Amino acid sequence: MKIGIDKIGFYAPHLFVDMNKLAVSRNVEPEKFTIGIGQEKMSIPPITQDPVTLAANAALEVLDEKDKEAIDFVIFGTESGIDSSKSAGVYVHDLLGLNPYARVIEVKQACYGATAGIQMAKGHIALNPKSKVLVLGSDIARYGLDTPGEATQGAGAVALVISADPNIMALEDQSVYFTSDIMDFWRPVYSDKAFVDGKLSNEQYISFFSKVWEQYKTKSGLELNDFEAICFHLPYTKMGLKALKTVLDEGSEDAKERLVANYKISTGYNRNVGNIYTGSLYLSLLSLIEQKDDLAERSRIGLFSYGSGAVGEFFTGILQPNYREHLYVGKHNNLFSARKEVTVPEYEEIFQQTLPTDGSTVNLDINNDPASICLSGMDDNKRQYVNKVK
Incomplete structure (x- = not known):
């Protein structure tokens, strides 16, 4: 029985800052951001968007009524969750009106969370072939204003429907995973911003890739x-290329040229969104399959997932016949074209807006947020969500 990705959706906030302008304001050569780390735009979440709404908006565009009835497991991968007890997935389950007879959980292991969710989903589908699993990777990457990690921030979510006989990609059985206790990136529960040892994290990313690849x-x-392309977790778009270059000499000249060209295509969406942690690998995959028109059916795609701290995994998928008929290229093109640029001062103001932590009530203006699902405020320590189309 084939098991894999039946549908894939994506959502990013409607605001962004231009990395050239951010570089100038930080007295940095723009090429350091646009070429050195490979980023052009960075998504900025307004206060009316959080990991729950980003995930719900990503899923909303791809789910139909049959999906909502068949989904009996929701797995929410995130490292920027909003509650230390309640799963972010429970909110999404309600906002989307999913089958109430379902399991809903949240999983965490840095940027690896959505991959863990997909592997769990495969096991569930193997036991329940008529079921579908909704796997969500949703995050807001925050390092702070004018910090070394600022240029690798971002916000967005990817939603994947995992099923038997998938329309887009069948996941192959073989995979390799590796774990080691490393302090390359972490966010204590008392901090809303992450801490990172950038040099160590880069080294470990490449080291983990080498181990699982071999x-x-x-x-x-x-x-x-044997690979048409390899997609990588992309905290920034140059990171995956550094890893890919370590193995290119193993391939023929045609393979080298093909893999580098397809890698560049796979970074297109990430380059214009920024780091979305758990969703980054799957945004890379989405960029590849939506932007490369001649990507052949039955192509084998490699996938490298890395979550700091650290867990890495290499696994593969085969593109299915007529997979392009099941993509949402037009919707994603519209999402990107409708985004609004904000100035650096506006971005800094948005970044510093926070929700109350003392139980007080706040009502947020969602009229300026074009998203279908928004955070409308807080009351008695409870986040209030609105689905405008429900």
Whole structure:
């Protein structure tokens, strides 16, 4: 039985800041941001968007009534969750009107959370072939204003429907995963901003990729030439290229050229959104399959997932016949074209807006937020959500 990605949706906030302008305001050469780390725009979440609404908006565009009835497991991968007890997925489950006879959980392991969700989903579908699982990867990356990590911030979410006989990608059985206790990136419960040892994190990312790649080749019998493309977790778009370059010499000249060209295409969406943590790998995959018109059916795509702290995994998928008929390219093009640029001072003002932490009531103006699902305020320590189309 084939199990894999049946549908994939994406959402990012309607606001962004231009990285050239951010660089100038920080007295940094623009090329450091646009070429050095490979970012052009950074999504800015207004206070009316949080990881719950981002995920719900991503899923809203792809789910139909049959999906809502068949989904009996919701797995919400995030490292910027809003509650230490209640799963963010429970809010999404209600906002989308999903089947009440469902499991709903939240999983956390830095940027690896959505991948963990997909692997759990495969097991669930194997036991329940008629079921569908909604896997969400939703995050807001925050490092602080004028900090070394500022240029690698971002916000957005990816929603994946995992099912038997998938329309887009069948996930192959072989995968390799690796864990080691490393303090390259962390966010204590008392902080709304992450801490990172950038140099160490870059080194460990490449080291983990090397370990799982070597083991994967031994386990699967496949080699670099067998891949049409490899998609990477992208905290910034140059990171995956650094890892890819470490293995390019294993392939033929045609394979090298193909993999580098497809890697560039796979970074297109991420380059204009920024880091979305748990969703970054799948935004890269989405960019590849939506922007490369001649990507052949039955192509094998490699996927490298990395979550600081750290867990890494390499696994693969096969694109299914007529997979392009099940993509939402037009909707995503419209999402990008409708975004509004904010100035650096406006971005800084938005960044510093926070919700109350003392139980007080606040009502937020959602009229300027074009999203279908928004955070409308807080009352008695409870977030209030609105689905404008429900």
